[in-house]
Amino acid sequence: MHPLTTKFTTLMNIQSPIVGAPMYYATTPDMVVAVSGSGGFGFIAAGFESSETLRKQLRYIRSKLNVAAGTPIPTGVGLLGWILDKTEVSDDPRIPAVLDELPAAIWFAFGTNLGKYVEQVRAYDGKRETPHKTLVFVIVNSVEDALRAANEWKVDVLVVQGTEAGGHGGAAAPPLLNLLQGVLDAIPDGPVIIAAGGISTGAQIAALLALGASGVVLGTRFLFTPECMYSDQMKVVLIDAGLNSTARSLAFDEINRTAMWPEGIDGRAIANNILVDYYKEGLDLEMRLKKADEDKAKGKTDRLVIWAGVGVGHVKEIKGASEVLWCLHEEMVAVLIKFAQLQ
Known part of the structure; x- marks a missing residue:
């Protein structure tokens, strides 16, 4: 893999600026192992899973990546604010259980007050016997969201998600290019900024880096892998899909x-x-x-819910997640080299 250094790769100590999105009912621990083990950074999706299930998943990833006990795992956990509002006041809170396993990062999205969970992470890290800072990612769907996360919550990474993204996002989110430019203009010296939404090719990644993003998040692209939890039937629908599907x-x-x-x-x-x-x-x-x-x-797909972004139409085959990451990275590098040669 050709090396590429951005603020994001430096922060995460990784080789490629590609993140595997936390997709509930789609991302698996094996997908995370493939992405993180190939130079990128993978997230598992907590969804409605119990604390014990999340512990088991993180320990499995630690084992597969050969990470020693007591050492941070090069992976993250995606948590939904509106679910945390229920679980963190229950007898089975998720955040302490997750942080106890030492993931390198935690990702918050879609809640009315995500700031209190950011504070909880900082407080937990502050009480550790062995120093460890969990890097905090937060999804933003507007410039206003980004300013709040950067200035009030002091997050480490802003995930700027455009309307093109598959799965859930802001109903009023602008297209990614416009939103990303707006956030970059509003916060030129703030947290690391990575882009999400409709990204399926290395050329698109290169374009977003040229615009000013330090990394990218891919979800739909990793649905086309054997590691994805989607059924074979659902993957056939994805392969047949077009750009307007x-x-x-x-x-x-x-x-x-x-x-x-x-x-x-x-x-x-x-x-x-x-x-x-x-x-x-x-x-x-x-x-x-x-x-x-x-x-x-009846086994029909006409009324199945198959989450996918607009980039679904660019992919027509199933490949291993590791190969997908490697190919995207190399295509991205080739395009960036071509950009650099423009006169």
């Missing part, structure tokens, strides 16, 4: 029975009969759920 809608979460996200957050997925039932036919939720359940029982 996705849409953002709350209807996906209604069918997925996960319509409890904070106001202003929706999800991007493969556009299918879920949207036809909702927008064209105007069916009530009970009937839409009935149709979706019947199709699923």
Whole structure:
């Protein structure tokens, strides 16, 4: 792998500025091992998992990456603020359990007060017998979000997520290029800034680095891997998808029975009969759920919720996550070299 140094690779002590996104029901510990073990940085997704499950996943990753006990693991854990609002006041809090396993980073997204969880991480680290700073990542979908995370919460990394991103994000988020430029202009000397949303090629990564990002987050691109949790049936749908095959809608979460996200957050997925039932036919939720359940029982994909970003149309084959990262990195480097030769 050709070396490439950015603020992000220096901060994380990695070779490639590529991050594997924490995708619940998609990212697996083996995907994280492949990404982090190949020079990038992988995150697991906590989702609704118990503390014990998260401990087991992190210990598995530690073992596979041959990281000694008591040493930080070159991986991170993605946590959702609105779920933490429930778990952190329960008898099974997630944050202490995760931090006790020494991940290098923790990622917060989609909550009404993420700042209190950032403070909790800082306080936990401050009480460690052996010094360790957990790097804090926060997703932002607006310049205002970015300013708050940078100036009030003092996060280490801003994940600037555009509307093109698959899965969940800000319903009103601007396109990535515009949002990234806005954040860079507003916070020229703040936290490390990495870009997310619709990124599937090395050339796109190079373009974002040229714009000023220090790294990128890829989710959809890693769905096209054997390490991804998606079924083979779902991966066939992804391979057949084009650049106009996705849409953002709350209807996906209604069918997925996960319509409890904070106001202003929706999800991007493969556009299918879920949207036809909702927008064209105007069916009530009970009937839409009935149709979706019947199709699923018959093995049909017409009403499956398959989260994916707009970059889905650029990929047409399944490859191992390690190979995907290596190929993207080399393509990125080749394009950057070509940029440097422009007169």
